[in-house]
Amino acid sequence: MNFELPVLAPSILAADFTKLGENIQDCTKAGASWIHCDIMDGHFVPNISFGPSVVAAAKKAAPEAFVDVHLMIENPDNFVEDFVEAGADSITVHYETCPHLHRTIQNIKKYGVMAGVAINPATTISNIEPILGDADLVLAMSVNPGFGGQSFIPATYDRIKELARIRDEKGYSYLIQVDGGVNLRNITKVAKAGAEVLVAGSSVFRAEDITTRVEELTEKLSSSNE
Numbered sequence: 248m249n250f251e252l253p254v255l256a257p258s259i260l261a262a263d264f265t266k267l268g269e270n271i272q273d274c275t276k277a278g279a280s281w282i283h284c285d286i287m288d289g290h291f292v293p294n295i296s297f298g299p300s301v302v303a304a305a306k307k308a309a310p311e312a313f314v315d316v317h318l319m320i321e322n323p324d325n326f327v328e329d330f331v332e333a334g335a336d337s338i339t340v341h342y343e344t345c346p347h348l349h350r351t352i353q354n355i356k357k358y359g360v361m362a363g364v365a366i367n368p369a370t371t372i373s374n375i376e377p378i379l380g381d382a383d384l385v386l387a388m389s390v391n392p393g394f395g396g397q398s399f400i401p402a403t404y405d406r407i408k409e410l411a412r413i414r415d416e417k418g419y420s421y422l423i424q425v426d427g428g429v430n431l432r433n434i435t436k437v438a439k440a441g442a443e444v445l446v447a448g449s450s451v452f453r454a455e456d457i458t459t460r461v462e463e464l465t466e467k468l469s470s471s472n473e
């Protein structure tokens with residue numbers, strides 16, 4: 248799949264579900280090549296969102312988009328196949344939910360999709376160092392997972408830089424993703440710190456005009472490279 252880094256990944260958690268297809272197409276028409284799907288189970292996180300049928304609907308609305316699935320659920324191994332069948336191009340699991348993380352990553356890769364590992368703001372990066380060489384994507388949560396519309400936790404900037412430093416030092420190849428509280432005011436700083444996949448929910452879908460907002464965020468990402 249073709250996309251240029253850094254890339255914006257609008258999170259449909261904040262979309263108007265009565266117009267989900269239209270909201271997603273507003274994003275892709277404005278140049279968004281990724282769509283981020285937040286799966287919440289009411290156990291690992293104190294909120295319930297949606298399951299594979301909504302991911303399949305998102306893929307149907309934008310077959311050309313890279314569908315990025317973020318599993319905030321316990322026992323994620325039980326659901327990997329369902330999300331792959333729904334059209335996921337990447338599946339990210341939380342370190343905090345995976346006692347056998349190496350096996351879970353291999354299980355995701357078996358389906359030919361990208362395998363990501365997410366860490367909560369209070370989880371130290373050293374916890375996932377042993378598997379960083381196997382990860383296709385590392386997601387540094389910039390809010391405590393479970394809800395959209397929260398404020399970006401500033402300590403995330405240093406965590407992004409640390410993930411980039413380890414990758415360079417060890418010759419790893421994972422993408423660095425950031426999720427939570429990303430908006431027009433901070434997106435440039437987040438990208439300049441080294442984030443390559445920037446998830447934005449309320450900033451995109453609560454905007455007066457989704458297309459214009461995606462264009463504005465994407466423009467800031469493009470100029471962050473300069």
Ligand SMILES: O=C(CO)[C@@H](O)[C@H](O)COP(=O)(O)O
Nearest residue numbers: 392393395396427428448449
């Ligand atoms: O995973 C999560 C929250 O748990 C995020 O994907 C949010 O959905 C991002 O939303 P905003 O903070 O951008 O509103």
